[in-house]
Amino acid sequence: MSRIAYVNGRYSAHSRASVHIDDRAHTFADGVYEVILVVNRHMIDLEDHFRRLDRSLCELDIPRPMTGRVLTHIMNRTIHLNRVVDGIVYLQISRGAAPRNHVFDNASLTPGVVCTARRLDVPATSRDVSGVEVITLPDTRWTRVDIKSVSLLPNVLARTRAAGRGAYEAWLVDGEGFVTECAASNAWIVDSSGRLVTRPVADGILRGITRERLMTLARELSIEVVERPFSVAEAKQAREAFLTSTTSLVKAVSRIDETVVGNGHPGHVTCRLLDAYLDFARHQAGFPDGHSRVVLG
Numbered sequence: 001m002s003r004i005a006y007v008n009g010r011y012s013a014h015s016r017a018s019v020h021i022d023d024r025a026h027t028f029a030d031g032v033y034e035v036i037l038v039v040n041r042h043m044i045d046l047e048d049h050f051r052r053l054d055r056s057l058c059e060l061d062i063p064r065p066m067t068g069r070v071l072t073h074i075m076n077r078t079i080h081l082n083r084v085v086d087g088i089v090y091l092q093i094s095r096g097a098a099p100r101n102h103v104f105d106n107a108s109l110t111p112g113v114v115c116t117a118r119r120l121d122v123p124a125t126s127r128d129v130s131g132v133e134v135i136t137l138p139d140t141r142w143t144r145v146d147i148k149s150v151s152l153l154p155n156v157l158a159r160t161r162a163a164g165r166g167a168y169e170a171w172l173v174d175g176e177g178f179v180t181e182c183a184a185s186n187a188w189i190v191d192s193s194g195r196l197v198t199r200p201v202a203d204g205i206l207r208g209i210t211r212e213r214l215m216t217l218a219r220e221l222s223i224e225v226v227e228r229p230f231s232v233a234e235a236k237q238a239r240e241a242f243l244t245s246t247t248s249l250v251k252a253v254s255r256i257d258e259t260v261v262g263n264g265h266p267g268h269v270t271c272r273l274l275d276a277y278l279d280f281a282r283h284q285a286g287f288p289d290g291h292s293r294v295v296l297g
């Protein structure tokens with residue numbers, strides 16, 4: 001089945017879908033995006049994604065091109081046209097196309113909207129997943145990583161370096177040796193008292209939607225969450241480590257650089273949190289007991 005993409009008012013074959021060469025997302029990375037989890041054809045935590053999208057647009061002074069209702073319609077239609085049952089939907093909004101000039105004039109620009117969707121395997125339970133290896137690298141990104149902009153070159157280079165070393169992700173490290181987040185996810189550890197530790201959002205990280213959801217779920221499970229920076233050395237000695245994102249969900253980290261974390265297998269707390277997240281997502285997607293096996297389309 002060929003994939004379908006939405007670009008500026010049109011649904012067309014993904015392979016032929018195109019934007020103007022003067023689109024500022026292309027020339028200046030002048031755009032923002034969201035990636036939303038789809039379970040059972042249902043977008044998870046959509047309101048939270050819209051809230052973050054609005055904030056990103058506002059911080060960059062890009063006008064919102066259409067209402068949430070219209071964007072929701074476009075995303076649902078893209079999910080439907082691509083026959084995605086479990087997967088992700090990608091939404092990108094650029095400032096628009098104009099002759100290349102650093103200075104922008106919103107009055108003469110129409111924001112560009114791109115939407116794609118693809119399938120993704122969502123595990124049934126934590127028993128179906130194993131841990132991943134990560135490497136640590138200096139965080140060389142700009143200071144506005146709180147904005148979900150398409151300006152991702154340092155993240156791209158970091159993740160590609162990780163892949164080149166056989167690792168799944170790169171954990172990014174600030175000048176003082178503290179982990180900020182990962183190239184495409186948020187970083188967490190479980191300390192010796194069983195508390196979750198993750199860096200505060202005000203401090204050089206993206207406010208991950210999965211991160212926010214997991215905090216709520218952790219509190220419901222009476223797991224204490226501490227928002228503070230942690231060092232690479234502390235992470236290597238942690239009881240457990242994991243990362244969170246829309247595409248990775250909750251992923252156990254079994255090795256950081258050359259150091260095995262815990263016993264090298266997904267830890268108890270990480271598995272509980274992944275199961276709680278899967279239950280939550282299925283419940284929001286309309287499975288009443290939250291436990292039904294998600295059937296892949």
Ligand SMILES: Cc1ncc(COP(=O)(O)O)c(C=O)c1O
Nearest residue numbers: 184185186206208209210245246
């Ligand atoms: C740098 C970075 N941090 C964190 C995240 C996790 O965010 P979310 O949970 O909303 O996917 C992402 C996701 O793309 C990311 O790119």
